[in-house]
Amino acid sequence: xxxxxxxxxxxxxxxxxxxxxxxxxxxxxxxxxxxRGFNKKYVKAQDIFYFxxxxxxxxxxxxxxxxxxxxxxxxxxxxxxxDFLAEDNTIFMQVGHLPGPGALADKLRSLTGLDNYFFGSSxxxxxxxxxxxARKATGRKxxxxxxxxxxxKTLGSLSITARPKYxxxxxxLIPGCICVPYNDPAAIEKELRAKDVAAVALEPIQGEGGIxxxxxxxxxxxxxxxxxxxxxLFLDEIQTGLGRTGKMFAYEWEGIKPDILTLAKGxxxxxxxxGAMITKSSIWDKAFGARKDATQITSTFGGNNLAMIVALTTxxxxxxxxxxxxxxxxxxxxxxxxxxxxxKHPKIIADVRGKGLMAGVEFVSPPGIxxxxxxxxxxxxxxxxxxxxxxxxLLNKEKIVTAYTLNNSNVLRxxxxxxxxxxHIDTLLxxxxxxxxxxxxxxxxNGGKIMADSLVKK
Numbered sequence: 001x002x003x004x005x006x007x008x009x010x011x012x013x014x015x016x017x018x019x020x021x022x023x024x025x026x027x028x029x030x031x032x033x034x035x036r037g038f039n040k041k042y043v044k045a046q047d048i049f050y051f052x053x054x055x056x057x058x059x060x061x062x063x064x065x066x067x068x069x070x071x072x073x074x075x076x077x078x079x080x081x082x083d084f085l086a087e088d089n090t091i092f093m094q095v096g097h098l099p100g101p102g103a104l105a106d107k108l109r110s111l112t113g114l115d116n117y118f119f120g121s122s123x124x125x126x127x128x129x130x131x132x133x134a135r136k137a138t139g140r141k142x143x144x145x146x147x148x149x150x151x152x153k154t155l156g157s158l159s160i161t162a163r164p165k166y167x168x169x170x171x172x173l174i175p176g177c178i179c180v181p182y183n184d185p186a187a188i189e190k191e192l193r194a195k196d197v198a199a200v201a202l203e204p205i206q207g208e209g210g211i212x213x214x215x216x217x218x219x220x221x222x223x224x225x226x227x228x229x230x231x232x233l234f235l236d237e238i239q240t241g242l243g244r245t246g247k248m249f250a251y252e253w254e255g256i257k258p259d260i261l262t263l264a265k266g267x268x269x270x271x272x273x274x275g276a277m278i279t280k281s282s283i284w285d286k287a288f289g290a291r292k293d294a295t296q297i298t299s300t301f302g303g304n305n306l307a308m309i310v311a312l313t314t315x316x317x318x319x320x321x322x323x324x325x326x327x328x329x330x331x332x333x334x335x336x337x338x339x340x341x342x343x344k345h346p347k348i349i350a351d352v353r354g355k356g357l358m359a360g361v362e363f364v365s366p367p368g369i370x371x372x373x374x375x376x377x378x379x380x381x382x383x384x385x386x387x388x389x390x391x392x393x394l395l396n397k398e399k400i401v402t403a404y405t406l407n408n409s410n411v412l413r414x415x416x417x418x419x420x421x422x423x424h425i426d427t428l429l430x431x432x433x434x435x436x437x438x439x440x441x442x443x444x445x446n447g448g449k450i451m452a453d454s455l456v457k458k
Contacts, residue, residue: 011043014041015039015040015041015053018041019034034454034455035451036388036392036447036450036451036454037392037395037396037450037451037454038392038395039454040052040053040058041053042058045060045072045073046072046073047071047072047073047074047419048071048072048416048420048424049072050072050401056399057399058395058399058400058401059400059401059416059424059427059428060072060401060416060417061401061402061414061428062401062413062415062416063415063416063417064265064270065207065239065265065403065413065415066238066239066240066244066265066266066358066415067265067266067268067270068266068270068415068416068417069243069244069266069269069270069314069318069323069417069418070266070269070270070314070317070318070321070323070417070418070419071270071417071419072270073270073271074269074270074271074314074317076313077269077271077313077314077317080310080313081271081272081306084306084309089305089306090305091304091305091306092301092304092305094298094300098304098305098308099305100304100305100306100307100308100309100312101117101119101303101305101308103309103312104117104119104276104309104311105117107312107315108276108278111248111315112249112261112278113257114257114261114278114279114280115279115280115281115284116278116279116280116281116283116284117276117277117278118276118277118297118299118302118303119274119275119276119299119302119307120264120274120275120276120299120302120303121275121299121301121302121307122152122264122273122275123151123152123236123238123262123264123265124151124152124153124154124157125154125275125299125302126262126263126264126275126277127151127152127157127160127201127236127238127262127277128152128154128156128157129277129297130199130234130260130262130277130279131143131156131160131174131199131201132156132287132296132297133260133277133279133283133284133288134198134199134232134234134260135198135199136286136287136288136296137198137232137283137284137286137287138198138199138230138231138232138286140195140196140197140198140231141176142177142178142191142196142197142198143159143160143174143176143177143178143197143198143199143201144177144178144179144180144191144192144197144199144200144201145160145161145177145178145179145180145200145201145202146179146181146182146201146202146203146206147162147179147180147181147182147209148162148182148206148208148210148407148408149161149182149201149202149203149206149209149236150162150163150203150206150208150209150406150407151203151236153166155170155173155174156174158170158173159173159174160177160201162179162209162407163406163407178191178197182202182206182209182212183212183214183215183218185218185221185222185225188200189225189228189229192225192226192228192229192231193229195229195230195231197229197231198231199231199232199233199234199259199260200222200225200226200231200233200234201234201236202219202222202233202234202235203236203237203239204235204240204245204249204250204251204253204254205239205245205250205355205358206407207239207240207405207413208239208406208407208408209405209407209408210360210362210405210408210410210411211353211354211358211359211413212353213353213354213355216254217254219235219251219254219256220254220255220256223254223256223258226259232259232260233256233258233260234259234260234261234262235251235258235260235261235262236262237249237250237262237263238262238263238264238275239265239415240358241261241263241265241266241267242263242267242315242318243266243318243323243324243327243418244266244327244356244358244418245327245331245356245357245358246324246325246327246328246331246355246356247324247356248318248324249261250355253355259279259283260278260279260283261276261277261278261279262275262277262278263276263278264276267311267314267315268307268311268314269310269311269313269314271310271314272306272307272310272311274302274307274308274310274311275302276311318418321419323419326418326420327356327357328356330420330421330422330425331354331355331357331358331359333422333425334354334357334359334414334425334428334429335352335353335354335359337425337426337429338352338354338359338361338429338432339352340429341361341429341432341433341436342361344433344436345433345436345437347364348363348386348436348440349362349363349436350362350363350364354414357414357416357418357420358414358415359413359414359415360405360411360412360413360414361387361411361414361432362408362410362411362412363385363386363387363390363410363412364386365386365410366386366440367440385409385410386410386440386443387404387409387410387411387412388404388409389443389444389446390402390412390432390435390436391403391404391412392446392447392450393435393438393443393446393447394435396450397431397434397435398434400427400428400431402414414428416428
């Protein structure tokens with residue numbers, strides 16, 4: 001194939017060709033996905049489904065790690081983008097004003113009551129902006145974050161992402177970032193007493209930590225502690241925001257408001273990357289309000305006209321199609337069904353937890369090896385977690401897309417689009433029941449066969 005790859009030739013490339021191209025990307029990750037049976041050529045996506053080149057249809061219960069809020073290729077967003085491009089509208093203008101960013105900021109202000117906005121292209125970018133804002137506005141350097149938390153993998157965000165596997169190779173990270181136990185207000189207050197902490201950075205529900213829900217009242221107590229010591233409360237709602245938990249923002253369950261809020265993932269409409277860092281004008285003005293400081297927080301591609309109009313329309317779709325209500329109703333149904341599976345499979349499922357359409361199934365670690373003939377297969381398939389093998393079986397045997405949570409790989413995450421219906425959840429529950437009924441050895445044998453087939457595929 002020539003270096004000038006037009007749209008048709010790229011989209012219709014064979015899986016073998018795609019796999020070959022990925023050798024020039026993250027080859028190790030590509031091999032892991034391929035070897036575990038995550039090696040389909042997806043040719044279409046629509047609402048809650050993916051379709052591959054062999055005519056198979058897959059339920060999307062991963063949802064792009066919470067990105068898929070309004071469904072794949074929502075017709076309203078497709079029309080919006082087509083109409084926008086058909087008119088040769090301006091997408092980028094770095095030294096002028098475009099309407100999209102302002103319109104989105106105005107809409108988000110009506111939802112949050114927060115005044116100032118920085119738009120980026122990803123979650124980690126807006127978390128970086130939040131750290132900069134907090135330190136500059138307060139004149140303090142320390143940031144308190146929680147065990148199990150995940151805020152991104154760029155250097156600043158990584159400094160408050162609590163997983164040694166990701167942090168240790170890149171030390172020294174930003175100094176003064178202090179990790180405390182999640183769901184422990186006293187540990188936060190202990191750090192804040194010196195009055196040198198710029199911000200407390202938390203997820204209202206920890207996503208990559210394993211769908212960890214704090215005690216009722218936790219966020220409210222942290223809010224009060226931050227006020228007591230003049231410390232900013234920074235809530236990362238990149239995964240929980242925009243209806244995922246059954247409220248527009250998860251902090252609404254506690255009746256509080258953060259000083260700094262970050263959004264991304266669902267803001268994209270599963271179409272155009274977008275992220276937002278949102279704060280109070282009193283905080284923004286201290287950090288970036290002076291004319292000499294105006295260029296300290298900018299983004300080349302963030303806040304582009306098309307992405308912002310897509311994000312604005314995504315929020316309107318969430319509201320007009322009553323997707324928050326659907327997340328609440330279907331989430332209760334999903335968690336009820338998962339609880340029944342826990343009761344049916346107590347030797348495999350350790351815990352079920354979630355809120356809205358953000359659910360996690362934590363598995364019991366497999367028992368000691370009792371059969372030498374299965375030892376190697378079990379080690380191979382359970383080298384990260386049972387969740388890896390469950391996800392492999394769900395995809396290849398039941399045509400359902402899932403994955404584990406990054407900071408706790410023993411938890412299977414379930415984050416379908418907010419458009420999910422009862423019948424989709426029934427299919428997921430029935431399929432998960434079938435997979436778990438295989439028990440550990442059946443899971444390992446199936447997983448080993450899938451891996452063997454994958455390694456000789458195409």
